[in-house]
Amino acid sequence: MLSLLLKWATNGPLDRILTSLDKSIDNETERQKVAGDVIAKYIATEAETRAAAMQSRVFWCVWALFAAPVGFWLGAICLDSVFLFSGHITDLPPSVKPYATQIIAAVFGSGAGVAGIQSIAAAIRGRR
Missing domain, CATH: 1.20.5 (Single alpha-helices involved in coiled-coils or other helix-helix interfaces)
Incomplete structure (x- = not known):
């Protein structure tokens, strides 16, 4: 049951x-x-x-309008810090700083990414 x-x-x-x-x-x-x-x-x-x-060329022209001054500013800071020119280069204004940081990260990030991928590809090709 x-x-x-x-x-x-x-x-x-x-x-x-x-x-x-x-x-x-x-x-x-x-x-x-x-x-x-x-x-x-x-x-x-x-x-x-x-x-x-x-x-589009327009994209690269507009991008260069922002990236070139930021690149010159970063280069001036690097040269001033290495060779101690005492140029008293000021920091970027707070309204521009986030965009400049993003541009620098994009330029160096993409370059580092491409270099990393190329080195990995070269290592894989060397094994075969």
């Missing part, structure tokens, strides 16, 4: 409860997959848009 009661409980209500929980988890997983696909497509679209924008 007890085994019949346990069999009825596990086959009937418990089975339906566990099945509905499985379906709920599967639905949540599908929602996360869809969200992940949307985010991946958005990132790919943004990368394509940026790559297309970087093909």
Whole structure:
């Protein structure tokens, strides 16, 4: 009698409860997959848009308008600190400092990234 009661409980209500929980988890997983696909497509679209924008001369001219003065300023600071010219070069204004920091990080970050990738590629080629 007890085994019949346990069999009825596990086959009937418990089975339906566990099945509905499985379906709920599967639905949540599908929602996360869809969200992940949307985010991946958005990132790919943004990368394509940026790559297309970087093909334009206007992009590089505007970028140079900001990067050249920051480069001259950074070079002057480096020369002043190495050769002690006592030029009393002041820091950039607080309104410009975040942009200058971002430009310097982009220039040196991209250069360091490319150099790192090239060294890794050279090491891999040397092994083969």
